[in-house]
Amino acid sequence: MQYKEKELKKGIKLHLIQTEKFKTNLIAVFLTLPITRETVTKNALLSAVLRRGSKNMPTLIQISQELEEMYGASFDNGLDKTGDNHVLKFYLESINDKFLPQNDENMLKTSIEKLLEIVFNPLIENGGFKEEYIKQEKENIKRIIEGKPDNKARYAFDRCIEEMYKDKPYGLYKYGYIEDLEKIDAKSLFEHYKEVISKAKINIFISGDINEDTIKLVEENENIQKLADRNADYYIHEMETKEKVQEHEVIEEMDVTQGKIVIGLDLNLENEEQRYDALVYNAILGGTASSKMFQEVREKASLAYTAGSSYIRYKSNIFIKCGIEIKNYEKTVKIIKKQLEDMKNGVFSDEDIENAKNSIISTIRSIDDEQDTEITYFFGQELTNHKISLEDYMKKIENVTKEDIVKIGNLLTMNTIYFLKNHEATKEVQPCK
């Protein structure tokens, strides 16, 4: 694998990942902006509308047919909340020319052109997006927002974050809000699009069997040439200082068979290097099948089927999640608190540390075995302004000591305990202190 980057214009960066491991080429365009209540719903709608048609491929059916002709090239778009940024992601994956039955096509070139066309050359009618598309996509976004509670585990996690980040950017829902949707129309969304296109940080990634000419392909693309230099407005996550908060508990009811616990913890790091310690800490706490959460909550106490934790480095939080029988709430929280205490007091073995490190290193080592994972890795470096090679990354993990991990335990504070339970069990569950 060879990685190269080039600033095409100020605030617009091309990342090239040359690799021959795959049958496919993957191209991605990410537009990054700060997430705000003002823009979050507009961005969600924008992402959906762009997918509907471009100037030269004005209908969904046309886009679909052209992609099918390209041996099923697949276009995909998504929205991410990454720290305090909102990221509009657009992908196009197509078969490498080597694996096509006829060898006379330049699939990479066509793919780059198509993706850039969809993002940067939208269909405009009477100074706005197409009314019909706006109307339909508003309905679709509304459905997504209304469908939020369908996935209970995800819902509980989102609710815990909302409680922790009330009135703050990270507490926003990435698809926005129904009451804000109504205020958007075809013209105002186009105005918003122009803002996005001129202010967002633009990252373009191309992964696959590519060469020097690929840079030219992108540089000379007319949709890229149209774009102007910008002082890209987005949030770079370096260090996050946490305010002290009173631990609190939120219990909500819904029609569920299994209860969901999500515990949000704040991590007040003293320096950036401690991010690596936090990764190892999280792996021991709940990142793997030999972790404390999995062993103590699932295996020994037989309380849960899912039990684990994750570390969100952009926001410096650790989230503990498990699905349990509703009547076992207090018992489970008690066991979880005991695990956090044990971590603080160094009650874990050298073997636990080794296991955790091995598991993280194995993940790092296979980053370049998947095209989208590798793109996400390089994108993460952009957002943290922190470049590190895979080798150095592994070394940092190897150098983490037991003292470093215990330290993390002592920098962690409980923020919110969120519990989603059913209606019937009201009387059985006592809030736990």
Added chain:
Amino acid sequence: MQIIENLKVKEKLYIEKLENGLTVMIIPKKGIQKKYVIWGTNYGSNDSKFVVPGEKEPTEVPKGVAHFLEHKMFEQESGVNSLDTLTALGVDANAYTTNDHTAYLFECTDNFYPALDELMDYVQHPYFTDENVEKEKGIIGQEIMMYDDYPDWKVYLNALEAMYHEHPVKLDITGTIETISHIDKDILYKCYNTFYNPSNMAMVVCGDFEPEELLKEIKNRLIDKKANGEIKRIYPEEKEEIVKEKIEQNMDVSQPLFAIGIKDKIADTNERVKKHIAFEILLNMILGKSSKLYQELYNEGILFVTPGLDYEFARGYAHILITGQSPKPYEVYDKFKKTVEKMKNEPIDSEEFNRIKKRIYGQYVKEYNDTADIARMFLADFFKEINSFDYLEEITTVNEEYLQQILKEVFDDKKMIISVIKKG
């Protein structure tokens, strides 16, 4: 080892059936860090009635044993859980159970051979006690309850319920809290000894390996076990007719979920791949992203994501399933049926046919990107007596006439069902 090369994706399959009956398949991938091994037994949740080789009378066990066994295999006599040992080696280990097979696997970058030691050791050495079997009932009980909250799983199970009178495919893989309460260690040992014989198993490895050398390493880790005779599996007689056309359930969902099913006859072994490909093309022509029907339903706000289009088959059953979410599921169903009827009376649109065929071909090629996808695909297909490469070759034999033929044969109004989960 026998070598089967596919020039379309430029990959090779090394395959050998060992003396004890175990089939080993290796797909080398140069330059990839990730190594993936999967060891499976031709035994899934459907196999709850069978004749043990050497016995005369059939044995019937509670529903959910195959999945229960999968959970319990990790436990060792030493008190150590093999999942911990594997995790300690930095490998990502797991297991799963389907209707027709059970598989144990790990993915790693380093420590492949020490992890292979552990995998092959625990799969060959079961250790069940009254106590450890009881404890597992709590964990599996939680797993069953978790699935109870998944409307997409419910809509699927209900669809099977509407299609099948007797076939065990309609039952939950995990069993129910009631059925698993009857499982004990003797039942587990009996099923283990019957189905975990090498002659009923296959191993697939994908990664940067020298195949002959790897085969030797695998052989060294096999304990001495003779191939046993054929296991007779007993499935109840299944009628061709469906059970009922409509099935509904209320759940806490924001939008109704639906599954449209078409019950199919079991195809001949040599026709199944071709038939599978033809269904993929047909279903995409009817309701895929570029289809007229999908565009129409999308514009009317009846569909907003392309529905899942699947053909599922194993021993004793085969069906088509179309799954999605819609505010008006019955309208999707009616329009689907009308489109099918119309298509039956018209020639297949050649341009559309060729375009979709290209797309399906591209999808097959993409399957060869990832070691995990490759190994899992070869294992699952093997238990269906299919070589995965066949899809890349057989696609060229599927033509418009064949498509028209299976459209008329299979897409029969009387074989269609719809399952809906409504907001309630």
